[in-house]
Amino acid sequence: MKFKTTPYHLDLLKDEDRLSAFFEAISEYDGNTDLAYDLGCGSGVLSYFLKDKFDEIISIExxxxxxxxxxxxxxxxxxIEVVNSDVLEYEFTKKADLIVCEMLDTALIDEEEVPILNHVRKFLKKNGKIIxxxxxxxxxxxNLERHNIHWDEGVNYEVFSKPLVFCELDFLDEINPEVEVDMSLKATKEGLINGLxxxxxxxxxxxxxxxxxxxxNPPLxxxxDEKEIKVNDLINVNLKYIMGNGIESIQTQYY
Known part of the structure; x- marks a missing residue:
């Protein structure tokens, strides 16, 4: 099927791995199939994936x-009913078996996934699911070449530690959008660091x-501040941000 899109959503459709992953997740859904909400439905491609599974789909954009x-x-x-509305202002009248909400961004900082789900979760049935x-x-x-917050597309940087998991979220749970974490990252080599x-x-x-x-979710x-480090040094970093409030909410410091 050929989709009409905006330029931004055309780029989303061109990311075949992204589309394939969501298609697989929707195909594997095995819950009840009375009603699904597609929140921030964009061009409607995820609603299209849902069409043969659900009796009713409400797609909000x-x-x-x-x-x-x-x-x-x-x-x-x-x-499928397509609605032109802010999800936070839409009057939900029925509980859904499935909520699809692909308002994703790295660490959920620059998109409204968390505020939206915190608002809509009460309209999910007891055993409902979220994708x-x-x-x-x-x-x-x-170590960064650029000294502003940016995504990693087309830029050079050097990594000085192994990845540390600092946050895991289950979208079925109520989520506090204000994040503050203290991290101890172990240096794997000597040199100058100036970023996360x-x-x-x-x-x-x-x-x-x-x-x-x-x-x-390209890496962010x-x-x-610049710091010289040696192998096995523990570097303590405090990271703060508000999910849904944009990259301007990010704060970092050593402690």
Whole structure:
């Protein structure tokens, strides 16, 4: 099927690994199939994947141009209703068996996945499921060429520690969007560090975890003050941010 899209959503559709992962997760869904919500449905491709499984799908998109694309793309399917609304303002009247919400970004900092799910989770049935199911975040010490917060696409950096898992979230749980973690990262080589690399792994279901992809959570590089380190040094870093409040909310310091 050919999809009408905005330029941004065309890039999402071109990321075949991302699409394949979500298609697999939806295909493996084995719960009840009365109603699914697709929150922030974009061009409607995930609703398209859901169409043969569910009696009813409500797909919500806030952006009018993107909504128009989804409305056209899904018009032939009688079991899909496409709504132009902010999810936080939409009047939910029914509980769903499945919520699909792909408002993802590295560590969930720059997208509204957590605020949206905290709002909508009460409209999920008792044994309902969410796709994706959760996220795992890791941190590494790095030396950066650039001294501002940026993603790792097309930039050079050197890694000075093994990944440390600092946060694991299950989207079925109520989540505090304010994150503050103290991390002790062990240096694996000698040199100068001046940043953190944050990597997110998306848990789509119990059997499927997806690492960073071009259009799914590319690693985030965050500056730190410069520090000379030696092998096996423990570097203590405090990291703060607010999920859904953007990269401007990020704060780091040694302790």
């Amino acid at each position: 806030i952006n009018k141009k993107t909504y128009d694309c989804a409305k056209d793309n899904l018009a032939v399917f009688d079991n 994706p199911q959760g996220i795992i975040n890791t941190a590494e010490l790095v 690399k944050i990597t997110s792994f998306t848990k789509l279901n119990d059997n499927l975890i997806v690492g960073p992809l071009p259009m799914l 590089l965050i500056p730190l």
